[in-house]
Amino acid sequence: MATLRLSALRKTYPNGFTALHGADLEIADGELIVVVGPSGCGKSTLLRMLAGLESISDGELVIDDRRVNDLEPAQRDIAMVFQNYALYPHMSVADNMAYALKNRGIPKAERRRKVEETARLIGLEDLLDRRPKQLSGGQRQRVAMGRAIVREPRVFLFDEPLSNLDAKLRVQMRLEIRRLQKRLGVTAVYVTHDQVEAMTLADRLVVMNGGRIEQVGTPMHLYERPASRFVAGFIGSPAMNFLGARLDARRAGDTLTLPCGTRLAAPLPASATAGEAPVCLGIRPEHLTVVPEVDVIDGDLSVRVELVEPLGADTLVHARLEGQDDLVVARVDGIRAVAEGDRLALRPDAGRLHLFAPDTGRRLD
Numbered sequence: 001m002a003t004l005r006l007s008a009l010r011k012t013y014p015n016g017f018t019a020l021h022g023a024d025l026e027i028a029d030g031e032l033i034v035v036v037g038p039s040g041c042g043k044s045t046l047l048r049m050l051a052g053l054e055s056i057s058d059g060e061l062v063i064d065d066r067r068v069n070d071l072e073p074a075q076r077d078i079a080m081v082f083q084n085y086a087l088y089p090h091m092s093v094a095d096n097m098a099y100a101l102k103n104r105g106i107p108k109a110e111r112r113r114k115v116e117e118t119a120r121l122i123g124l125e126d127l128l129d130r131r132p133k134q135l136s137g138g139q140r141q142r143v144a145m146g147r148a149i150v151r152e153p154r155v156f157l158f159d160e161p162l163s164n165l166d167a168k169l170r171v172q173m174r175l176e177i178r179r180l181q182k183r184l185g186v187t188a189v190y191v192t193h194d195q196v197e198a199m200t201l202a203d204r205l206v207v208m209n210g211g212r213i214e215q216v217g218t219p220m221h222l223y224e225r226p227a228s229r230f231v232a233g234f235i236g237s238p239a240m241n242f243l244g245a246r247l248d249a250r251r252a253g254d255t256l257t258l259p260c261g262t263r264l265a266a267p268l269p270a271s272a273t274a275g276e277a278p279v280c281l282g283i284r285p286e287h288l289t290v291v292p293e294v295d296v297i298d299g300d301l302s303v304r305v306e307l308v309e310p311l312g313a314d315t316l317v318h319a320r321l322e323g324q325d326d327l328v329v330a331r332v333d334g335i336r337a338v339a340e341g342d343r344l345a346l347r348p349d350a351g352r353l354h355l356f357a358p359d360t361g362r363r364l365d
């Protein structure tokens with residue numbers, strides 16, 4: 001069990017490239033933190049620094065009140081589960097799992113007991129005599145987890161552990177990881193570029209962009225109140241729609257005007273000053289509904305359908321705003337009788353609009 005504190009943690013590689021620009025984060029005991037962000041944003045660098053596999057250029061890493069910046073990986077009492085499993089091919093599952101215990105000088109009988117107990121916990125009992133090449137991808141991943149669990153580390157680190165598995169198995173394994181992590185009560189940091197995986201696993205999410213932490217919060221908080229356009233576009237699937245708009249703070253009621261002339265009754269951000277200002281309007285696809293022609297009111301968006309994607313439970317409608325070039329995606333319930341070329345009205349949920357500054361991308365509220 002452990003708490004972690006990262007203070008102004010920075011990584012500059014020997015070639016002078018700074019991959020992490022001063023990260024601050026506190027991780028509570030037993031918490032599952034998921035670090036998410038696009039390729040190259042510094043997720044793996046951060047994780048490897050926690051593990052001790054990458055040196056810390058500046059700042060401080062504290063585990064349970066102890067500064068560990070200069071501790072070797074083995075001394076940090078952290079177990080890492082990798083994407084490629086990193087199993088020893090010539091050893092049986094049982095020996096793979098017992099390896100770290102053997103290195104620690106734990107007697108054979110106790111090793112055996114711990115390995116069997118862990119194998120039961122994660123459903124590996126019948127596979128203990130096999131070698132890694134005799135296992136499926138999912139089973140190998142399970143062994144990699146078992147090997148980490150058996151060590152009873154204070155912290156678990158996961159580096160995209162599910163990316164080599166097929167979609168169905170990924171869903172199953174991520175539920176299992178979540179269940180196990182809570183059952184063991186172990187603190188964990190999990191890196192992925194898959195935002196759905198991130199949303200479903202995390203107690204709190206850390207969204208990274210270009211070597212910086214953009215926002216930290218519960219999945220729902222990030223979904224409902226993204227602090228920046230970047231976070232807004234990254235969390236949620238399909239991604240949020242962004243439209244250029246004008247904020248007219250002098251009016252009561254109609255406060256947002258789109259270039260096509262549509263005016264939306266949007267809650268005015270407190271930071272808005274009198275006058276007109278360009279803003280970036282964000283609308284999630286699931287917050288647009290198709291409105292029958294007879295019910296169309298001011299503020300509904302007139303669109304022409306360009307593509308329809310029926311997904312079964314719902315349908316994605318890709319459409320272009322009339323009088324303006326922007327494309328929007330709407331996620332509507334069920335199978336819709338909508339066809340390419342149709343003209344439709346889409347109604348944004350006025351209570352769930354997001355406004356961002358067009359220059360900095362920061363949320364306006």
Ligand code: ATP
Pocket residue numbers: 013014015017019037038039040041042043044045046193
């Ligand atoms: P991915 O999802 O693709 O694995 P990531 O978010 O994990 O990406 P990192 O592997 O942490 O990203 O890399 C962050 C940045 O640091 C990248 O621009 C990468 O090219 C750079 N980088 C990584 N390792 C080194 C290194 N040893 N020397 C110089 N630059 C590096």
